[in-house]
Amino acid sequence: NAGVTQTPKFRVLKTGQSMTLLCAQDMNHEYMYWYRQDPGMGLRLIHYSVGEGTTAKGEVPDGYNVSRLKKQNFLLGLESAAPSQTSVYFCASTPRGGKSDEQQHFGDGTRLSIL
Amino acid sequence: AQSVTQPDIHITVSEGASLELRCNYSYGATPYLFWYVQSPGQGLQLLLKYFSGDTLVQGIKGFEAEFKRSQSSFNLRKPSVHWSDAAEYFCAVGNTGGFKTIFGAGTRLFVKA
Numbered sequence: 001n002a003g004v005t006q007t008p009k010f011r012v013l014k015t016g017q018s019m020t021l022l023c024a025q026d027m028n029h030e031y032m033y034w035y036r037q038d039p040g041m042g043l044r045l046i047h048y049s050v051g052e053g054t055t056a057k058g059e060v061p062d063g064y065n066v067s068r069l070k071k072q073n074f075l076l077g078l079e080s081a082a083p084s085q086t087s088v089y090f091c092a093s094t095p096r097g098g099k100s101d102e103q104q105h106f107g108d109g110t111r112l113s114i115l
Numbered sequence: 116a117q118s119v120t121q122p123d124i125h126i127t128v129s130e131g132a133s134l135e136l137r138c139n140y141s142y143g144a145t146p147y148l149f150w151y152v153q154s155p156g157q158g159l160q161l162l163l164k165y166f167s168g169d170t171l172v173q174g175i176k177g178f179e180a181e182f183k184r185s186q187s188s189f190n191l192r193k194p195s196v197h198w199s200d201a202a203e204y205f206c207a208v209g210n211t212g213g214f215k216t217i218f219g220a221g222t223r224l225f226v227k228a
Contacts, residue, residue, distance in 0.1 A: 004158070040124065042205060042218040043159075090158055103149065104216060106158030 002026050006107035013081045013114050021076040023091030031094045032074040036087040081114045117142050119208050119219035127225040128196050136191040136222050138206030147209035148189040154202045201226045
């Protein structure tokens with residue numbers, strides 16, 4: 001099973017450029033999440049989705065947009081990249097959502113550098 | 116507000132020695148608690164979780180954790196560390212009223228020969 005797949009794995013952008021990170025899960029999970037991981041700060045939630053066609057803001061949403069047009073895909077967009085967005089981005093999913101006893105299933109991450 | 120504190124940014128232990136990674140949480144009700152491990156270049160993998168019942172929880176790879184309500188702690192232990200255990204470890208607490216999971220800042224484990 002592929003689980004949660006993130007593309008690309010690495011990317012270097014110039015300030016002001018835009019890009020989209022793709023997350024795909026093949027487990028038929030309802031909830032999907034985007035996190036960023038920065039040294040000494042753990043994982044911080046950017047946006048999440050409770051189902052196809054729905055999205056909501058997390059802890060650090062500014063500068064990012066998301067879309068969930070299909071249940072299996074969750075896209076994270078940077079409209080105008082800034083150096084402060086240099087980070088490792090993780091996508092995760094949970095089966096049903098709404099119950100926080102479920103473990104999160106993570107992708108391998110996307111390492112993004114903004115010059 | 117919920118919070119998770121991992122007091123140790125990094126820990127170094129000798130191979131074969133015992134390990135304890137500390138985790139303290141702040142939450143008003145009975146929490147859902149997790150330990151995840153992250154190997155270099157990979158995502159987080161669940162080691163173990165606690166919801167209720169026996170306060171000593173067994174996980175994968177020989178890890179265990181003990182929930183102590185009086186101390187608001189959920190420390191991770193392993194009796195004998197292997198070189199392959201070198202990784203970053205994250206403690207997390209789940210919100211019983213919803214979906215959110217709060218992660219600690221992580222503890223990086225180094226294993227020396």
